[in-house]
Amino acid sequence: MDENDVRESIRRSLMADLQAVDPLPTDRVLAVGVQLTAAVGIGGFLAAMGLRGWRLMSLPQTLALGALAVASAACLAVAFVRTIRPGAPPPPVRIEAVVGALCIGFPIVCGVMFPLSPAQDSLYNGLLCLGMGSLLTIGSCWALFRIARRGVILDGVRAGAAIGALSGVISAVALQAFCPHQDATHLAIWHGLVIAMSIAVGMLAGRKAVID
Amino acid sequence: MCRYQAGDAVAANELVDELYPILRRFFWAIAGATTPIDDLLQECWLRIHRARHSYRHGEPVLPWVFAIARHSRVDQFRKMQRTSGRESSIDGVSELKLLDDPQQQWDGSLTAQRIMRAMDGLPAAQRDVVIMLKIVGMTMEEVAQATGSNVNAVKQKAFRAYRTIRQELGVEEKEENPRG
Secondary structure, rough: HHHHHHHHHHHHHHHHHHOOOOOOOOOOHHHHHHHHHHHHHHHHHHHHOOOOHHHOOHHHHHHHHHHHHHHHHHHHHHHHHHHOOOOOOOOOOOOOHHHHHHHHHHHHHHHHHOOHHHHHHHHHHHHHHHHHHHHHHHHHHHHHHHHOOOOOOHHHHHHHHHHHHHHHHHHHHHHHHOOOOHHHHHHHHHHHHHHHHHHHHHHHHHHHHHOO | OOOHHOHHHHHHHHHHHHHHHHHHHHHHHHHOOOOHHHHHHHHHHHHHOOOOOOOOOOHHHHHHHHHHHHHHHHHHHHHHHHOOOOOOOOOHHHHHHHHHOHHHHHHOOOOHHHHHHHOOOOOOOHHHHHHHHHHHHHHHHHHHHHHHOHHHHHHHHHHHHHHHHHHHHHOOOOOOOOOO
């Protein structure tokens, strides 16, 4: 095809669907949207299920896990918003770093801050938390994906990791406040697995979306 | 770009006229003569059109365009890799295409051919940086935005790429500061 033919063909394709579009909101507005989604997800779950776990936690435990959750959710929200805008500057903290810190930091905080009481760590309790966490993750993934679709996803794996990690954090926080089994092993394995699984599924879904 | 977002046909035409040659140069330098860049160009323009709402008023256009263009190329490469396994090659077609391609005439000199060959051996990230800096003519800041990295990382990649190209061409290396 001649160079001018290609140019004309491009011109025709553009003209065929030339409508006014609403520009993407600012990063700040999008990040607030992500944080509101997280707050609504956690609030809704806790309103339905109660706060038994939270009442069992001491102040240092609440502060340690709260700090980890707030810091990672804030970093992930900014990183996620940057992944859905082409040509956006890199986030202050890379998604890979936040995901790594979360996957390593969560079990460490649980191990250091919570007691070991093996009686509480049964397979049934674990699977129950994993199931509930997964359901919550699906809900928050769906909400975050709707925000992502407002922008443009170029790097599916990174965007998937960010959505997965954010959903994982939302689920872990909600589980932490609800779950009555405040034992280091139970938290590190089963609640940690919810985070790890949602990151892995997010990355795989993002990769698959890019390939297809 | 803002008028294009508002659905202005004249602005869309102007944008195509302005960006088409730049994108063509970029894809040609990246893909080489054997890959059909017309498809890449059309695919890239469709993506630009679909993503036009994601451009922010007041920001430079080139980093936004090239962020999309780079990913169009990566996706096209992935698609080619998947389909190449299912297709049988026809001997001689690529050679014929090479000889008949008028773009080959643009690259007549031996040195240019050697530089392009040396660039083929570079990692994709370094090659993109060199093409955007030297062929498209973007600034370090624009390349950094288009590649989602920072200026120092771009400088580092460009420095490494130039060093590799110099080695390939057998040119004596001068002492150079990667941050300079």
